[in-house]
Amino acid sequence: MSVLEREKKLHEHYEKVGSQEDNTVTAFDYNLRNLEIDCATQYLTSNSKVLDVGSGPGVACFEYAKIAANVTGVDFAQSMVDFAQKTLTSQFNDLRDRINFYQGSALDLSFESENFDVVTTHRVLIALLNFETQKQALSEIARVLQPNGLYVMFEATIEGLAILNNFRKMFGLSEVSEGGCGDYDRLLFSEKELKEFMTPQFDLVKVHSFGMYYFLTRILQPLFVAPEKPRYDHKLNDVAFKIAKKIPDFENIGHLKGYVWKKRG
């Protein structure tokens, strides 16, 4: 299948997922998403103007709007935008003056340049299935950020996955594939290539690792529940969330990382 066909399939997948109106289907590992959101909030202030690209059901936007002055969510699936808007009205009506959801593409953001203080992505650019397209989205994010603005990027890397798989191998567990658990594609970043691309425009302020959460949920849980299959809604994952909030990293395990990039002034 060509990249174009795979991208089309992915788009259809997200349109379908959005229409299910269930906010866990864009992050089966909802505890991990909550860790990401918790991590990003430390970069927000009451004056921040925030853009969440690939906002899906809007879960991060609702949390960011509790802190920031203004939050915009953009997603290319209309069904996601509709679901996020519906949740805003039904559950977060008090935040409605501070949040806007739009349909649009990460590859061609319909915002003026230097418009946002903080841009976030949560597992979105890995849905762009070649590095050229990922770079196009990164350039768009750079364009809409203010000088000295922050891009808080929660995306997955090949290097982090290799560390996870080394640990799994050590304990006789099967490898986690790059494709993940869904029946759709994704393309992990090479951290080296990512840094090479970002360095001319950004300083890397911090890399957040979720190693403790990965260790407890991807190594301890499967060993503990075998021969049963591990589950995202296992109580151990809730405990892992609590531990990882206080002790985030362990051995840099896991593909999902939080890169904090500061656009040069």
Ligand SMILES: C[S@@+](CC[C@H](N)C(=O)[O-])C[C@H]1O[C@@H](n2cnc3c(N)ncnc32)[C@H](O)[C@@H]1O
């Ligand atoms: C894994 S989901 C994550 C959604 C949300 N960030 C979350 O954490 O729940 C990826 C999201 O990116 C959106 N997406 C994928 N490619 C996109 C693109 N080119 N432009 C905008 N959104 C895109 C999908 O529709 C989907 O909602």
